[in-house]
Amino acid sequence: MNIPQSSFSRIVIVGGGFGGIALAKKLGRKEVQVVLIDKHNYHTFQPLLYQVSTGGLEPDSIAYPLRKVVKDFPNFFFRLAEVERVATEEKKIITSIGTLEYDYLVMATGSVTNFFGNDQIEKNSMGMKTIPQSLNLRSLILENFEEALLTDDLHERDALMNFVIVGGGPTGVELAGALAEIKKGILPKDYPDLDTRRVQINIIQSGDRILEGMSEKASRKAEDFLEGLGVQVWKGVHVTGYDGKLVKTATDLTFESATLVWAAGVKAVCTKGLDAKELLTYGSRLMVNKFNQVVGTTDIFAIGDVAQMETQDYPKGHPMMAQPAIQQGKCLGDNLIRLLEQKPMKPFVYKDKGSMATVGRNKAVVDLPNFKFQGVFAWFVWMFVHLFFLIGFRNRAVVFVNWVYNYIRFDREARLIIRPFKKKHT
């Protein structure tokens, strides 16, 4: 892999997400050699992917070149590669571009959509965990309307304009809200020759409330917001199959729809060599101790979505979100330095900074540890926090310009079919 030998210990970080970057920044100027590996050459700001799918933001403004993150760090190497296997005995990783030995290995590979083993749904539905996936969804939504214009079959036209989102977490809720705003503000102007009032947006949650990870008040308010926007919220409904046309559920309820977005769950990315049963827990996460050390190893660590740290406060592990990943990345950075200096490591303690979701303009819900609020102010807080956590000044400026424009003009101009989705798949 052409990484020079050095007298420093080599730390290999797999994954440039929130956790991997937080860790890289901590190690940037220390006396270690760091190799950051990712299969993309950019970091993705996943919380805003739904805005890419719905034409509110351009993909480039929520991506950030990984080489730029590490460019000022000496002894830092970035490699664009996929890790195929970890050979724990030989302390090396086997990747698409060769093998590499490590002194310490940090898995920060994040998560992928979890279809819970349902191949039919996996094949026919859309995920929204990466930028290419979000762009595919954007193309599909727009292509569906272009097709709806052309058909004389009312049944087919309704199916093309019926969107089913499975999963009532922040991703599902934010996407449903954005689609509802498009229905209201953009479709009647873009498609004057189509009865866009017939557009349906359905969000399906298996549990008894949406935003299950938040407070009951937030759930209730988000549901009110969604229904106010014309979204149909289905609770306690289990989707069991989708053949590209008909969404089936555990009961008689079905939906005729050309678009199923699956946002019902994620699972950790599982890497060969670290997939022994005793290491993995629910959702393929790697069991780690309080120092993020993978159980049974001394030189392998895991942070973020891929790590399962069971504590008294979080007996099932921390939520699979940005905050735990960032905090674990920072903590592990300090701990690796301590380890190299042969000092004892400090256990990770998660500081819950709260959670939030947005439904639409002036409509968001925010749960802070001591204060829960909803509505206009929550929406401004949501925007401020997302701008703050975006990486890069240019990205912040471009996102800000887009948001101001979209807010004032009730518009989303990135409704472009740059690479058609359907053509590629037929």
Next chain:
Amino acid sequence: MNIPQSSFSRIVIVGGGFGGIALAKKLGRKEVQVVLIDKHNYHTFQPLLYQVSTGGLEPDSIAYPLRKVVKDFPNFFFRLAEVERVATEEKKIITSIGTLEYDYLVMATGSVTNFFGNDQIEKNSMGMKTIPQSLNLRSLILENFEEALLTDDLHERDALMNFVIVGGGPTGVELAGALAEIKKGILPKDYPDLDTRRVQINIIQSGDRILEGMSEKASRKAEDFLEGLGVQVWKGVHVTGYDGKLVKTATDLTFESATLVWAAGVKAVCTKGLDAKELLTYGSRLMVNKFNQVVGTTDIFAIGDVAQMETQDYPKGHPMMAQPAIQQGKCLGDNLIRLLEQKPMKPFVYKDKGSMATVGRNKAVVDLPNFKFQGVFAWFVWMFVHLFFLIGFRNRAVVFVNWVYNYIRFDREARLIIRPFKKKHT
């Protein structure tokens, strides 16, 4: 195609480029039914494609939804389709989504890259006429550097870092300049473990000067600018072949390069049914009279790159650029109304507003009809003019933010491999 019948005459415009849009805007509120057809759902601002290829701008900021252009016009219909054939006798077009009758047909289909019949070059080189092409080139350039890092073969490494641009028009010059700036400002930081001084940028022109369409002074100055940036300018060199590795020329001169960008010429898009020999001229352009009427027809018009109007000042037709297309679109809009009102049409007179090209920061050349200048002021004029002609306030704002940022920071942050080019092709 589901276009309702109306009592108005139906004008069908094929192509939503500069010409098509200028025409559409003229007809927007007149007593005609207009159908605008394009194979993309967006207008592309082609003069800035090279900035997309080189990571300076995001693709979405130089694209504009066509439905948005026409959304306020009554009796206006947009259809996403490719025209397969024109049946002139029956006055209808056959498209990928059905047939459509017209009263008047306007071809505004623009141009594509002209490989002058060389299939080998067409297969192995990169064009830069559409957004997907520009994104492919962006991915390829970045992938080449990632690969150059990995190889121990010095020969191969040099070929991966050797860029050959064929064609010394504005596209080639602007791309070469942008690559040179990347070499200087970004590569040493992004690839500290690669000897990026070995990056070569070659621009090859078959004629005896670059920017042949501009004044000799502009050519000379642009060449100085390029050479100052380290670009090798080859004149009087004819590229004859490229197998993906070796660029061959009419002499012994060869280049080992993994990237050949072909910007050596364009040809008009030729549509079946309008491809009779007597209609076509050099470069597949349709011969039109001074009213942009295709010769031998009364109900078919052509504007922009696809139209060849031979006048005293332009015996070989107008240059294939934005300005003639825009002016012809506007003029034809007025003429079609006059035609419907049974008034005589007015002949098209091209008003040359000058031309310009940029090489890099503070380096541009501008030829106005009465005033030619180069350097910093020219560069500001170039930027102002391009911002002015961009469609949409949001696009202007986002491009402006990017340019200010890039200027201050010597940076280009959109260096993202969002869809790998090589993976798809191997």
